[in-house]
Amino acid sequence: MTKRLISLREDVGSMALGRVLTLVIPVGEADVDHAVTIAHDASHQHPCRVIALVSGNPRGATRLDAQIRVGGDAGASEIIILRMYGPLARQGRAVATPLLLADSPIVVWWPGASPTDPSADPLGALAQRRITDSARARHPHRRLEELASHYAAGDTDLAWTRVTLWRGRLAAALDQPPYEPVDAVTVVGAGDSPSAYLLAGWLGQALQCPTTITSARSGSGIISVHLERASGAIDLARPAGDSAQLRQPGQPDRAIVLPHRSDAECLADELRRLDPDEVYASALVRGIPTVVVRRPTRRPPG
Incomplete structure (x- = not known):
């Protein structure tokens, strides 16, 4: 897939900008388009590789569907949307790891539900920064208590950035x-x-x-x-x-x-x-x- 990205950049004449980080987004099917749009808008200031991991039905046959956006569809960034089905749906870290930019920071953003302990999550453990959004939780105040009890350096929350x-x-x-x-x-x-x-x-x-x-x-x-x-x-x-x-x-x-x-x-x-x-x-x-x-x-x- 990395070779395909390089080929697409050459085909569409995308600028050879240095990607400053990899942004990994674990997200559900219902929210993937909205999350990718937000990441696309945010990445205008920070060219990056965006990897959206969409977990499908874990009981079906093993399948991986991939979509790649570069150039006009992705601005200064590269967007990879991976839909995982069957047992693969629980292997987001293994699927994302080969696509991480070498020698660049990794940021994980959960736009919806996030793990109780972000730093202990398989994807969160890869990242220098872990971004949650407690405003999306069913019980936001209880979610803040969970985040506080499991806080690790590198954690942050969009509810904090809003103030x-x-x-x-x-x-x-x-x-x-x-x-x-x-x-x-x-x-x-x-x-x-x-x-x-x-x-x-x-x-x-x-x-x-x-x-x-x-x-x-x-x-x-x-x-x-x-x-x-x-x-x-x-x-x-x-x-x-x-x-x-x-x-x-x-x-x-x-x-x-x-x-x-x-x-x-x-x-x-x-x-x-x-x-x-x-x-x-x-x-x-x-x-x-x-x-x-x-x-x-x-x-x-x-």
Whole structure:
């Protein structure tokens, strides 16, 4: 198959770009097209070889169907889609290994269900970076607890990458006079939003103060962050859409853009760094367990 890739590149006149890594994607049949599209968009910044491993019926006859995309269909990358059937469906590592780029980093991304312990998974054990997405889990908060208990250097999660802009805005607000310590933090976010928990865990660890999550309705994501200080509170709120409001003592309220990030943007960010993300590890392993969860009180009927 490697020879076929070289031949195709020569036939279509694809540019001789250096592939910087191999991105392996274990994915189900229902999600493969969407996952490959996301990887294609993300790889514009990071030319790579994308290997999508699609597990079919493990009880059928052994069969391997392969599709190769180069040039216009794959941009600056190479995309290989492998559909595995029969006993081969459980041998993703053996199927992918001959196609890994030599002397290049390996990244595994699970766009849907991911193993309980990513680093112990046969494919995860090959990789320098392992990307999960706890937002896709049936019970996101329980999934964060699993990831924390099995964390290994190189693990990360797209739910963490989605809070990058929130982190930047809050850090910029705190990097202004009067440089006071924060006494308490309150994050308002959906109870099913792992990003809200990771943001709260990061704030608690970074600011070393009590941190609370007030749960909002499911599906609403992160709504606001309230930082209490002696001179007055800092409030960053995004109740809907991509527009947010920042309130700081002694300054006029400011409307700022705080967009929801696409999966392709988040994946591109994670492909940009191949070293362990120690800040994520701190938020996940040490920060979240210290966060107090406050459920909204229900008003009595009538």
